[in-house]
Amino acid sequence: MSEATQTAGGVVPPAVEGIRLAKAFGGVQAVDSATFSARPGEVHALVGENGAGKSTLIKLLGGRLRPDAGEVRAAGRKVELHGADDAHALGIWTVFQELTLLPWMTVAENLLIRREPRGRLGLIDRDRMVGEADRVLTWLGIDHIDPRALIEDLSLAQRQMVEIARVIIQDPSTLLLDEPTSSLGEKEVAWLFELIQGLRADGKCIIFTSHRWNEITSIADRITIFRNGAEVGTFTEIDEDRAVTLMTGRQLEAFYPQPPARAHDRAVLEVEELAGEGLRNASLTLHASEILGVGGLAGHGHRELFFSLFGAQAHSGRIVVDGRPARIRSPRDAARLGMALVPEDRKTEGLLLPLSVRANLTLAVLPAVSSLGLIGGARERGLAQGMVDALKIRTPGLGNPVRQLSGGNQQKVLLGRWLLADSRILLLYDVTRGVDVATKHEIYELMMRLAGEGRALLYYSSDAEELAHLCHRVLVMREGRIAAELSAPGITAEDIVTAAVRESRAAD
Amino acid sequence: MPPIDTPAVPPDPTAAAGGRRPRRGKVTHFLGQNVGLVLALVMLVAAIVLYCAVYWAETQSLPGNFELTSTVNNTMPLVLAAIGQSFVVLTRGLDLSIGGTMDLANALAAVHIHDSPGSMVLWSVIVLAIGAGLGLVNGLLVGVGRLQPILATLATLSIYQGIAIKVLPQPGGSIPPVYTSVLVNPFQPYALLYVLLVALVWYAFRRSRIGVAIFAIGNDEQSARANGIDTVRARVTSFTLSGLFAGAAGLFLAATATAGDATTGNGFTLTSIVACVLGGMNLFGGRGSGIGVIAGAFVTTMIVNILFFSNIDPLYQSFYEGLFLVVAVVLSTAIGRFLRRSR
Amino acid sequence: MAKWNAALLQPLERAGLNRDRRRILYAFLAAILLFAVGEIVHPGFASPGSIGAIVMVASFVGLVAAGQTFVVLIGGIDLSVPWVLNGASILLVTSSLGQDDRAPWALLLTLGMGAAAGLVNGVAIAFLGVPAVVMTLAMNGIMEGLTLGLSGGLTCGACASYAPPVVADAVHGSLFGIPSALVLWLVVIALVSLLLSFTTFGRRTYATGNNPHASYLAGVNVRLITILLYVLSGLFAALAGILLVGFGGQASLGMGDPYLFQSIAAVVIGGVYMLGGRGHYLGVAAGAVTLVALVSVLLAMNMPDYGRNIIYGIVILLLLLLYGREEAED
Known part of the structure; x- marks a missing residue:
C-alpha cells in the first residue's frame, strides 16, 4: 500500500470507501445510498441492527456483490470489483459470517487452499503443507488446532478461528470481518483482538461488525452506525444509549414493547436433563404467558435444544407438557402436543x-381442511385468508408463491402456520434475523400479543439486546448446558454476554 | 502478541498464547478420516479369503497364477470405469454414459485396430481422445448448460450407444493377439502393473490443483467458489476424466474379449457405481479414495467368482450383487455413523 | 434472446399459464407437431387408426411413467422399473398358468409383488438413508436375479404359459369403442391428477419434494410419504407388466428394459422438475404420447435402431436445455 504511506503533512487516502452505494434484493433495498470510509491503521466498527445492511455493505466492499448504484474506492481510486479475486488483488480480504470452509478437508488444506506448497512434478507436498499450516497456527497462537484434523470435527469457534487465520496469512491491507465474535468465547475474543491490534500497529485497515457493545468500545477507533441501509453517522466517542437510539431510530423503551405481566404461574413445559448431540443435561421450565429467552454464543447448543424439544433431534431426558410426561420423537409428536418451531433459516427450514x-399456511393443519383426504378448497382459503388478515401479511394473493413475499412477511407466514394449528408452546429460533426493522417491531408486538393470550414462548436470539428487553427470564447456554438464569427486571445485554463468554473452555 | 510481519517469516512461537495440544499421529488421522477406504480394503481381504475357501472346497487346492491373472484381467475394465465414475461422484454427480462411451471405444477398437504397432498406438490414442471428448460433452452440458448430471448423461448414454452400434452393428471385428497380450496378458498377471498405474494416477490427482478443486466442489460448491475455485472448469474436467477412463476401459474390454461388441459395455454404467459404493466413495460428493474404488472393483469381480465356486446358479448372480450392494451401503453408513459418534 | 422470450411469455403468463402449466402445453404441442411431421413423411400417419395405435402403446409407457412421476416429484428416481415390470409379467403367467379361475389371485399376487418391491425401496431410502439411485439400482438387480433364478431363465414348465384369457381379452377389448387399455390409462390419468392436485397426500408430496427438511419440521410424515410413493411406483410398474403380457400374450426376458429410459424421458418431456416439487402427470401423459409418436415417426422414416437412440438422446437434451433456460429466467 505505497500510496497510503504516511508522510509529514501528506494526505492519506482512505483504505476503502463506499460512495452512495445501493443494492436491492428482490423488492427489498438492503443498502440505500450508503457512504462509508475507513482509514489505514484504524479499527472501524460497523454497528446496526440485524437487517440494517451491514453485511451487504461488507459484501459490496469485499467484491462479493456488485452495487446497483454508487462506487467503491480503494486507496482513493475508483475500482470495479467483479468478484472476490479483484478485491483480493487490492489487498481487501473478508471473513464472512457464513463460513466458507470445506468440511471434509483438513485444516491444513483449508488454510492453504490454492497456495499449497508443491514438490516434485508440481504435485502438492502434503507433509510440507501440514508443516506450513502448523507453523501458521503456532505463529498465530492457535496451535491447539490440529492441522490434520477435518474441519467437520472442529467446534464452531475453532472453525471461525481457522477462517480468520486463513485470511490473515494473505497479508491483507484491508480486512473486513463480519460478526467475527458471534461464536467466540472470552479467550478467543482476546486472541482476535490482539491479532487486530497487531494489524493496526502495522498500518492495516480493519473493519468489523459486532453486536457486543463492550467489545466495540474496547477496540474500535471509530464507529459507524447503520440504519435502514444507510449510515447514520460516524463517531469516535459515543455512549451506548445514544448509539442504540441511533440504530433503532427511537428511544429504547419505545422500540421494545414491554412484555405483558405474567397472568399465570402454570408450567406448560418442563424439561429435565435433556441431553443429546451438543446438549448436556439442559433443564428448564416454561410457564404460560411467559417469554423465556435463550442466549449465548453461537454453537453452544441452542439449536440442539430447540430441535430436540421439537422432536427433530435424538435426545434423552424428561419432557413434561402440561403436567403430563411426553414422548416427542418427531415434529408431528410435538405439533400434536401444541408445540411449534419457527426456525432461523425460513428459506431452507421453514417455508416451501x-x-x-x-x-x-395450511401445511400443518391439512386434516382440518380436508375430508377423506380431499382438500376442501373453500375451507382452506377461508382459514388462510383469516390468518393473512390477522397477521397483516402483505401478499398479492393467497395463490402467489411465498417466494414473492418480503422476508418479514415470509416470517409471518411461518408464524401463521403454527397459529392456525393453535400451538400454545412456541419455540422461536432467531426469528428476527435478516428481517427489516419495521417488521421486526411487528414481530415483537405479535410476540407480546401471543404471550398475552396465554401462550408460552421460548425465544432464542443472537441479539442479546432483544433478549434483555423482551423476555421475562433469560437462560444463557454454554457448551450445551444452561449456564445462567437471569430474571427481569434489570437484565442487560451485557449481563447476557458476560454470562455467555465466562469460562469458555473452547479455547483450551 | 508479536507484530504481524509478512506470514513468510513467522516469529518466535514461544510467544504464542495457550498450550500446544499434542497432535494425533498421521496414521490415526488417516484411519479416522478414511473409514470408507479401510472398509473397502477389509472387504477385499474378506472376499479373497472367502474365495480361497470356496475354491479349496471345490478343488482341494489354492488358486494360483491362472486365477490371479484372469481375475486381474477381467477386473481391469471395471477398475478403469469405476475410477472414471469416481471423478464424477466426487462432484456429487453420476455419469450414466460410461457404458455408452465404453461401447463406442470397444467398437472403434474392434473395427480399426490392426496388427501393426502404428495402428495399435495410433488408434489407442484416438480412442482415448474420443473418450475424453465424449466426457467433455457431458461436462459442458452439466457445467455450462447446467443440466442435472443424471439426466444429461442418460441422454448422452443413448446417443453414444447409438453411435457405437452404427460403428459396429454386429458383434465382430478382431483384436490382434499382440494388443491383447500387452493390455491383458492371458498367461501372466502383468495387468497388475496397470492397476498400479491407475493407483499412481489417483495419487497424483489427489495432490493436484484440479484434484483439490474437484474435491472442493463436492464438499460445498458455494464455499469452493468463495475460495476462488473455478467450479465450472473443475466440473467439466471431472467429466472429461470420466470419459477418458471410460475410453480406456473400453479398450481393455475389447482386449479381454479379443473381439468387439457394441453392447457389452452397457452393464458397466451400473457396476462402476457399485464399485464406487463398495469402495467407500461417498455418493454425496467430496469424500472417497480411488484406492478404495480399485478395491471395490475387485470385490465386485470376486463376488462373481465366489458365487461361481459356491455352485450358486449363475442366474441368481444379479440377485446377490444387488443384495450385496444394499448391505454394503447400509453397513458402511452404519459403521461410519458409529465411528463418528464414538470419536 | 431473453427479451424475445419475455415478450412471448408475458401474454401466456397473463392468461394464467404459469411455468408448470406452460410445460404441460409444450408437451401436448410437441405431440401434435410430431403427428403433423409424421403425416408429411408418411401419409396416413395421423389417421385415427394410427393415432389410436400410438396412444395405445403410449399407455404402457404412461403407466410406468406415472410411478416414475411420483418418485421424481420428491427428487427420487426408480431404476428398478425394468425388472419389477418384467418380473410381474412372468409372475402373472407362471402363477395363473393361463387359467381364468386362477387369474384373480395371480393378479393380486403380481400387484402385491410390485408393491412389495416398492415398499422395500421406500423403506431403505426413507429409514436407512440409502440413496435412491443405489437402492433402486440394487432392487433392479435383485428382481432380475430372482426372476431369472426362480424361472430358470424362463425355462420353467409354467413359463411358456399365456396370460389368462380374461386378462388378454380385457386388454384387447374395448369400452364404448375405446380400447380398454386406453380406458384404463384415462382412468389412471384422472386418478393420479386428482391425487396430486386435490388431496392432502398430493399436497404433502409436493411439500416434501420442494423441501423435505422444512416439510418434516412442519409435521409432514416425510418417511411415510416417501415409502408410499415408491410403493405406487412399484405398483404401476407391475400393472404395466400385467398389461404388456396381456397385450402380447406371453412373457419374455428383457421386456422391461426399454421402459426405464422411456419412463424417465416421458417425465422429462412432461416438464416435471427432476429435483422434485414441481410438475404434473398430465404433462407426463402427453410426454409419453410424444415419445411413442417420435419412435413411430422414426420407424416410418425407416430409421435404424442406432439412429433412434441418437435422436432420442438429442431430443431429451434439447428439451432439458430449453427448460433449463426457462428455469434461469425466473
Whole structure:
C-alpha cells in the first residue's frame, strides 16, 4: 500500500470507501445510498441492527456483490470489483459470517487452499503443507488446532478461528470481518483482538461488525452506525444509549414493547436433563404467558435444544407438557402436543418457497381442511385468508408463491402456520434475523400479543439486546448446558454476554 | 502478541498464547478420516479369503497364477470405469454414459485396430481422445448448460450407444493377439502393473490443483467458489476424466474379449457405481479414495467368482450383487455413523 | 434472446399459464407437431387408426411413467422399473398358468409383488438413508436375479404359459369403442391428477419434494410419504407388466428394459422438475404420447435402431436445455 504511506503533512487516502452505494434484493433495498470510509491503521466498527445492511455493505466492499448504484474506492481510486479475486488483488480480504470452509478437508488444506506448497512434478507436498499450516497456527497462537484434523470435527469457534487465520496469512491491507465474535468465547475474543491490534500497529485497515457493545468500545477507533441501509453517522466517542437510539431510530423503551405481566404461574413445559448431540443435561421450565429467552454464543447448543424439544433431534431426558410426561420423537409428536418451531433459516427450514401462501399456511393443519383426504378448497382459503388478515401479511394473493413475499412477511407466514394449528408452546429460533426493522417491531408486538393470550414462548436470539428487553427470564447456554438464569427486571445485554463468554473452555 | 510481519517469516512461537495440544499421529488421522477406504480394503481381504475357501472346497487346492491373472484381467475394465465414475461422484454427480462411451471405444477398437504397432498406438490414442471428448460433452452440458448430471448423461448414454452400434452393428471385428497380450496378458498377471498405474494416477490427482478443486466442489460448491475455485472448469474436467477412463476401459474390454461388441459395455454404467459404493466413495460428493474404488472393483469381480465356486446358479448372480450392494451401503453408513459418534 | 422470450411469455403468463402449466402445453404441442411431421413423411400417419395405435402403446409407457412421476416429484428416481415390470409379467403367467379361475389371485399376487418391491425401496431410502439411485439400482438387480433364478431363465414348465384369457381379452377389448387399455390409462390419468392436485397426500408430496427438511419440521410424515410413493411406483410398474403380457400374450426376458429410459424421458418431456416439487402427470401423459409418436415417426422414416437412440438422446437434451433456460429466467 505505497500510496497510503504516511508522510509529514501528506494526505492519506482512505483504505476503502463506499460512495452512495445501493443494492436491492428482490423488492427489498438492503443498502440505500450508503457512504462509508475507513482509514489505514484504524479499527472501524460497523454497528446496526440485524437487517440494517451491514453485511451487504461488507459484501459490496469485499467484491462479493456488485452495487446497483454508487462506487467503491480503494486507496482513493475508483475500482470495479467483479468478484472476490479483484478485491483480493487490492489487498481487501473478508471473513464472512457464513463460513466458507470445506468440511471434509483438513485444516491444513483449508488454510492453504490454492497456495499449497508443491514438490516434485508440481504435485502438492502434503507433509510440507501440514508443516506450513502448523507453523501458521503456532505463529498465530492457535496451535491447539490440529492441522490434520477435518474441519467437520472442529467446534464452531475453532472453525471461525481457522477462517480468520486463513485470511490473515494473505497479508491483507484491508480486512473486513463480519460478526467475527458471534461464536467466540472470552479467550478467543482476546486472541482476535490482539491479532487486530497487531494489524493496526502495522498500518492495516480493519473493519468489523459486532453486536457486543463492550467489545466495540474496547477496540474500535471509530464507529459507524447503520440504519435502514444507510449510515447514520460516524463517531469516535459515543455512549451506548445514544448509539442504540441511533440504530433503532427511537428511544429504547419505545422500540421494545414491554412484555405483558405474567397472568399465570402454570408450567406448560418442563424439561429435565435433556441431553443429546451438543446438549448436556439442559433443564428448564416454561410457564404460560411467559417469554423465556435463550442466549449465548453461537454453537453452544441452542439449536440442539430447540430441535430436540421439537422432536427433530435424538435426545434423552424428561419432557413434561402440561403436567403430563411426553414422548416427542418427531415434529408431528410435538405439533400434536401444541408445540411449534419457527426456525432461523425460513428459506431452507421453514417455508416451501415455490408453493403458494395458502399451501404454506395450511401445511400443518391439512386434516382440518380436508375430508377423506380431499382438500376442501373453500375451507382452506377461508382459514388462510383469516390468518393473512390477522397477521397483516402483505401478499398479492393467497395463490402467489411465498417466494414473492418480503422476508418479514415470509416470517409471518411461518408464524401463521403454527397459529392456525393453535400451538400454545412456541419455540422461536432467531426469528428476527435478516428481517427489516419495521417488521421486526411487528414481530415483537405479535410476540407480546401471543404471550398475552396465554401462550408460552421460548425465544432464542443472537441479539442479546432483544433478549434483555423482551423476555421475562433469560437462560444463557454454554457448551450445551444452561449456564445462567437471569430474571427481569434489570437484565442487560451485557449481563447476557458476560454470562455467555465466562469460562469458555473452547479455547483450551 | 508479536507484530504481524509478512506470514513468510513467522516469529518466535514461544510467544504464542495457550498450550500446544499434542497432535494425533498421521496414521490415526488417516484411519479416522478414511473409514470408507479401510472398509473397502477389509472387504477385499474378506472376499479373497472367502474365495480361497470356496475354491479349496471345490478343488482341494489354492488358486494360483491362472486365477490371479484372469481375475486381474477381467477386473481391469471395471477398475478403469469405476475410477472414471469416481471423478464424477466426487462432484456429487453420476455419469450414466460410461457404458455408452465404453461401447463406442470397444467398437472403434474392434473395427480399426490392426496388427501393426502404428495402428495399435495410433488408434489407442484416438480412442482415448474420443473418450475424453465424449466426457467433455457431458461436462459442458452439466457445467455450462447446467443440466442435472443424471439426466444429461442418460441422454448422452443413448446417443453414444447409438453411435457405437452404427460403428459396429454386429458383434465382430478382431483384436490382434499382440494388443491383447500387452493390455491383458492371458498367461501372466502383468495387468497388475496397470492397476498400479491407475493407483499412481489417483495419487497424483489427489495432490493436484484440479484434484483439490474437484474435491472442493463436492464438499460445498458455494464455499469452493468463495475460495476462488473455478467450479465450472473443475466440473467439466471431472467429466472429461470420466470419459477418458471410460475410453480406456473400453479398450481393455475389447482386449479381454479379443473381439468387439457394441453392447457389452452397457452393464458397466451400473457396476462402476457399485464399485464406487463398495469402495467407500461417498455418493454425496467430496469424500472417497480411488484406492478404495480399485478395491471395490475387485470385490465386485470376486463376488462373481465366489458365487461361481459356491455352485450358486449363475442366474441368481444379479440377485446377490444387488443384495450385496444394499448391505454394503447400509453397513458402511452404519459403521461410519458409529465411528463418528464414538470419536 | 431473453427479451424475445419475455415478450412471448408475458401474454401466456397473463392468461394464467404459469411455468408448470406452460410445460404441460409444450408437451401436448410437441405431440401434435410430431403427428403433423409424421403425416408429411408418411401419409396416413395421423389417421385415427394410427393415432389410436400410438396412444395405445403410449399407455404402457404412461403407466410406468406415472410411478416414475411420483418418485421424481420428491427428487427420487426408480431404476428398478425394468425388472419389477418384467418380473410381474412372468409372475402373472407362471402363477395363473393361463387359467381364468386362477387369474384373480395371480393378479393380486403380481400387484402385491410390485408393491412389495416398492415398499422395500421406500423403506431403505426413507429409514436407512440409502440413496435412491443405489437402492433402486440394487432392487433392479435383485428382481432380475430372482426372476431369472426362480424361472430358470424362463425355462420353467409354467413359463411358456399365456396370460389368462380374461386378462388378454380385457386388454384387447374395448369400452364404448375405446380400447380398454386406453380406458384404463384415462382412468389412471384422472386418478393420479386428482391425487396430486386435490388431496392432502398430493399436497404433502409436493411439500416434501420442494423441501423435505422444512416439510418434516412442519409435521409432514416425510418417511411415510416417501415409502408410499415408491410403493405406487412399484405398483404401476407391475400393472404395466400385467398389461404388456396381456397385450402380447406371453412373457419374455428383457421386456422391461426399454421402459426405464422411456419412463424417465416421458417425465422429462412432461416438464416435471427432476429435483422434485414441481410438475404434473398430465404433462407426463402427453410426454409419453410424444415419445411413442417420435419412435413411430422414426420407424416410418425407416430409421435404424442406432439412429433412434441418437435422436432420442438429442431430443431429451434439447428439451432439458430449453427448460433449463426457462428455469434461469425466473
